[in-house]
Amino acid sequence: MTTIPDPQGGTFRLSMLLNDTRYRSMTLQAIAALILALALFYLYSNLTANLRAAGLNISFDFLGAPAGYDINQTLVDYNSQSSNLRAAIVGILNTLLVAFLACITATIFGVLAGVLRLSNNWLVSKLMAFYVEIFRNIPVLIWIIIIFTIMTAVMPGPRAFRGDAATSSMLMDLFAFTNRGVYIPGPYFTRGIGGEEGSVVNWLLVIGVLVASYFSARFMTNRANAIQADTGIRPNTLWTNLAIWFVPLIVLLFILGLSWDIPALKGFNFQGGIKIGGPLIALWFALSIYTGAFIAENVRAGIQAVSKGQTEAASALGLRGNRVMSLVVLPQALRVIIPPLISQYLNITKNSSLAIAVGYADITATLGGITLNQTGRAIECVLLLMLFYLVISLLISAGMNVYNNAMKLKER
Amino acid sequence: MSDTPAQSVAFVRETAIPPSPAPANASGIVKWMRDNLFATWPNALLTIASIYVIYLILAGTMPWIFNGVWNTNSLAECREVLDGTVGACFSVLTERWNQLLFGFKYPVDQYWRPLTAFLLMFAALAPVLFFDLPRKLLIITALFPFVAYWLIWGGTIWTPLFALLGFVAGYLVYARFVTQSFAVGFFGGVFAAVVVWIVTGYITPMLAPEQPLLEAVPSRDLGGYMLNMMLGLTCVSLSLPLGIALALGRQSSMPLIKWICVIFIEFIRGVPLITLLFVANVMLAYFFPPGSGVDLFLRVVIMITMFSSAYIAEVIRGGLAALPKGQYEAADSLGLDYPQAMRLIILPQALKISIPGIVNIAVGLFKDTTLVSVISMFDILGMIRGPILASTDWNGVYWELLGFACVVFFVVCYSISQYSQWLERRLATDHR
Numbered sequence: 001m002t003t004i005p006d007p008q009g010g011t012f013r014l015s016m017l018l019n020d021t022r023y024r025s026m027t028l029q030a031i032a033a034l035i036l037a038l039a040l041f042y043l044y045s046n047l048t049a050n051l052r053a054a055g056l057n058i059s060f061d062f063l064g065a066p067a068g069y070d071i072n073q074t075l076v077d078y079n080s081q082s083s084n085l086r087a088a089i090v091g092i093l094n095t096l097l098v099a100f101l102a103c104i105t106a107t108i109f110g111v112l113a114g115v116l117r118l119s120n121n122w123l124v125s126k127l128m129a130f131y132v133e134i135f136r137n138i139p140v141l142i143w144i145i146i147i148f149t150i151m152t153a154v155m156p157g158p159r160a161f162r163g164d165a166a167t168s169s170m171l172m173d174l175f176a177f178t179n180r181g182v183y184i185p186g187p188y189f190t191r192g193i194g195g196e197e198g199s200v201v202n203w204l205l206v207i208g209v210l211v212a213s214y215f216s217a218r219f220m221t222n223r224a225n226a227i228q229a230d231t232g233i234r235p236n237t238l239w240t241n242l243a244i245w246f247v248p249l250i251v252l253l254f255i256l257g258l259s260w261d262i263p264a265l266k267g268f269n270f271q272g273g274i275k276i277g278g279p280l281i282a283l284w285f286a287l288s289i290y291t292g293a294f295i296a297e298n299v300r301a302g303i304q305a306v307s308k309g310q311t312e313a314a315s316a317l318g319l320r321g322n323r324v325m326s327l328v329v330l331p332q333a334l335r336v337i338i339p340p341l342i343s344q345y346l347n348i349t350k351n352s353s354l355a356i357a358v359g360y361a362d363i364t365a366t367l368g369g370i371t372l373n374q375t376g377r378a379i380e381c382v383l384l385l386m387l388f389y390l391v392i393s394l395l396i397s398a399g400m401n402v403y404n405n406a407m408k409l410k411e412r
Numbered sequence: 413m414s415d416t417p418a419q420s421v422a423f424v425r426e427t428a429i430p431p432s433p434a435p436a437n438a439s440g441i442v443k444w445m446r447d448n449l450f451a452t453w454p455n456a457l458l459t460i461a462s463i464y465v466i467y468l469i470l471a472g473t474m475p476w477i478f479n480g481v482w483n484t485n486s487l488a489e490c491r492e493v494l495d496g497t498v499g500a501c502f503s504v505l506t507e508r509w510n511q512l513l514f515g516f517k518y519p520v521d522q523y524w525r526p527l528t529a530f531l532l533m534f535a536a537l538a539p540v541l542f543f544d545l546p547r548k549l550l551i552i553t554a555l556f557p558f559v560a561y562w563l564i565w566g567g568t569i570w571t572p573l574f575a576l577l578g579f580v581a582g583y584l585v586y587a588r589f590v591t592q593s594f595a596v597g598f599f600g601g602v603f604a605a606v607v608v609w610i611v612t613g614y615i616t617p618m619l620a621p622e623q624p625l626l627e628a629v630p631s632r633d634l635g636g637y638m639l640n641m642m643l644g645l646t647c648v649s650l651s652l653p654l655g656i657a658l659a660l661g662r663q664s665s666m667p668l669i670k671w672i673c674v675i676f677i678e679f680i681r682g683v684p685l686i687t688l689l690f691v692a693n694v695m696l697a698y699f700f701p702p703g704s705g706v707d708l709f710l711r712v713v714i715m716i717t718m719f720s721s722a723y724i725a726e727v728i729r730g731g732l733a734a735l736p737k738g739q740y741e742a743a744d745s746l747g748l749d750y751p752q753a754m755r756l757i758i759l760p761q762a763l764k765i766s767i768p769g770i771v772n773i774a775v776g777l778f779k780d781t782t783l784v785s786v787i788s789m790f791d792i793l794g795m796i797r798g799p800i801l802a803s804t805d806w807n808g809v810y811w812e813l814l815g816f817a818c819v820v821f822f823v824v825c826y827s828i829s830q831y832s833q834w835l836e837r838r839l840a841t842d843h844r
Contacts, residue, residue, distance in 0.1 A: 009781035025666045032666075032668055032672070046701055050699075050700075050702055051698065121459055127465065138822055140779070142817055145814065149810045149814070210618070222590055357786055378694035
């Protein structure tokens with residue numbers, strides 16, 4: 001086999017920069033770098049000229065100044081005298097809260113709809129197809145506004161719950177759906193550590209017990225696997241696992257004296273319990289039902305991607321229906337479903353920025369909305385906002401890469 | 413051996429028994445229902461639950477829709493006509509349809525202009541969407557942007573004409589030199605076009621008549637569903653070539669070019685569209701030369717185009733990666749250089765694979781154009797939430813307006829996705 005090498009040595013001519021494959025890519029890249037540098041310089045000089053003309057500068061000092069506005073739904077302490085940075089943190093937490101809630105419910109909706117769409121039942125599968133098509137083809141912003149309108153214009157005011165001739169009543173005397181938000185019972189501890197102020201410690205304790213239960217349960221399952229591998233007989237782990245999960249938790253909650261604070265109508269509004277504001281509900285529900293339609297399609301595609309031969313082979317090996325599902329079909333379907341599912345989670349996080357349309361105080365509404373308008377620090381605010389979303393996106397994609405590598409078919 | 417003749421056999425049937433009809437419960441609609449609706453007990457329960465859900469939906473909406481009022485002037489009058497019964501107040505649509513479709517500032521006597529552009533759009537899109545139509549129709553497609561621009565914005569006809577002239581000049585130069593080398597042709601074409609634009613840019617103000625044929629309409633007067641369609645169509649068509657360039661750049665063997673494309677794509681895909689619209693609204697103006705005064709519509713188009721081009725680039729990258737390596741090697745072994753290989757062999761196949769993905773992006777982008785209402789542009793949603801619901805006549809007519817927005821978006825998006833599925837079947841060249 002012969003190859004014709006590029007002529008070696010010889011004198012260097014200028015035309016070789018374009019015609020010689022050894023140098024051409026260098027030339028092109030040099031040109032690209034030059035154009036890029038020129039473009040950046042052009043934009044930068046415009047920026048500085050414009051800023052000078054407007055008498056502005058780039059400074060992040062405003063983050064420390066008092067924000068001067070109130071936020072009605074906060075996860076951490078905040079008042080109007082807190083700094084803009086604090087407001088941004090409240091916004092970040094609110095974004096993460098709604099994204100987290102919406103991811104969970106969207107997955108539930110999506111999996112349900114996706115599985116039911118494959119159902120043998122003609123009516124159910126058509127109904128699910130209808131749901132998917134309706135929600136996929138109408139902008140999410142419209143859904144958010146529709147549900148927000150339901151929450152504010154259709155729900156009764158607290159006044160409707162009052163008196164003998166009340167037109168509305170609380171669901172099971174526990175939940176109140178009003179146009180100011182939904183009130184649900186809130187848990188609290190009567191014998192908690194540190195009284196009212198130390199309630200965070202109590203919750204950390206509960207989480208700690210749950211984590212410990214998780215690891216113990218996993219240990220039990222591993223031990224059962226080992227015994228099964230040795231002897232072929234699998235010890236029954238159901239009751240021990242249930243006990244590991246529930247007994248310590250119930251004991252702890254009893255010691256701490258768990259009690260429920262039930263909302264009740266006092267004065268002009270409901271008091272007590274946890275208030276979930278209308279904007280949060282609108283955003284949460286709209287995002288989950290909209291994204292659920294997309295997830296349903298992913299789930300359907302994933303299940304259909306597992307070839308029928310796999311099910312048949314598993315049945316031929318003598319596995320029963322539920323084991324066929326859990327041991328053969330699901331692991332293969334999940335490999336197809338999870339990556340698009342995670343990118344749907346990413347979409348939820350990004351779409352949660354639409355909160356600004358209904359007045360939910362997420363990071364876009366605090367930092368990119370009120371703070372930006374009050375301080376006039378447009379460039380700084382938008383940059384910080386983008387940075388936040390970029391970090392979240394990169395974290396989620398990093399997680400997805402780790403998962404993909406772990407789940408990759410091990411090829412030799 | 414046997415002496416028993418035929419008569420020992422009592423009876424031999426010589427014709428086949430005609431098939432008897434299947435039992436009533438194993439044929440026709442009964443069988444279908446047994447198989448598809450009531451196969452098992454849980455299945456039957458599901459069916460009944462579904463019927464109940466459908467009943468609830470229909471019982472909630474049908475009286476409201478069919479009892480609707482179409483010809484009153486305000487919500488109060490509507491309620492008078494309905495007299496306590498359940499019914500929709502569709503008169504908001506008959507009274508404000510023009511605002512929903514064109515925004516509230518577009519001159520009323522000029523509505524024929526965007527309408528003509530809308531109809532022309534079908535003629536322009538037809539040869540792109542359906543390959544069987546004669547290729548000559550693509551001329552309409554090429555002319556459409558300039559005609560539509562002139563129809564919608566009005567003003568002097570020289571602006572779109574000179575823009576077109578630039579493209580023609582660029583194409584002529586490209587066609588002249590492309591036989592030598594693609595790069596020479598391409599950059600020569602770009603250079604020629606830019607020269608024409610700069611030169612005519614000086615001439616246009618001199619040629620502009622006092623009274624243009626079509627009254628000029630500034631961008632900020634555009635609104636309603638027209639704005640959504642304009643943004644969607646413009647940004648998708650602009651982002652296609654940009655997306656192809658980015659996808660090719662990301663596949664490039666030159667590290668610098670590759671990394672520029674990777675950073676651009678990942679950055680854009682990592683942030684929500686709404687932050688990019690904030691950039692368009694409050695930040696982008698700082699990056700233009702002082703006093704250039706680029707209007708909001710153009711800034712939004714720039715940002716949405718960047719946004720969708722990053723997504724389209726990823727779809728096309730998927731198409732490029734899905735091509736068998738043999739195609740690249742075959743192109744190389746034929747002695748084609750990079751532009752030739754891409755134009756003649758790789759891209760036609762890669763784009764074909766990516767069409768469903770691109771259509772998905774286009775549908776998503778069209779839906780996302782509603783986000784401009786957040787930065788106070790009056791698209792259909794902005795019109796509903798702003799001027800119409802805030803007016804004293806129609807304060808409180810939520811469902812009719814939002815339902816209308818749902819219907820117009822659903823019709824367009826669903827048709828596009830149906831088209832995409834048709835195209836997928838049409839383009840499937842593998843025989844299965």
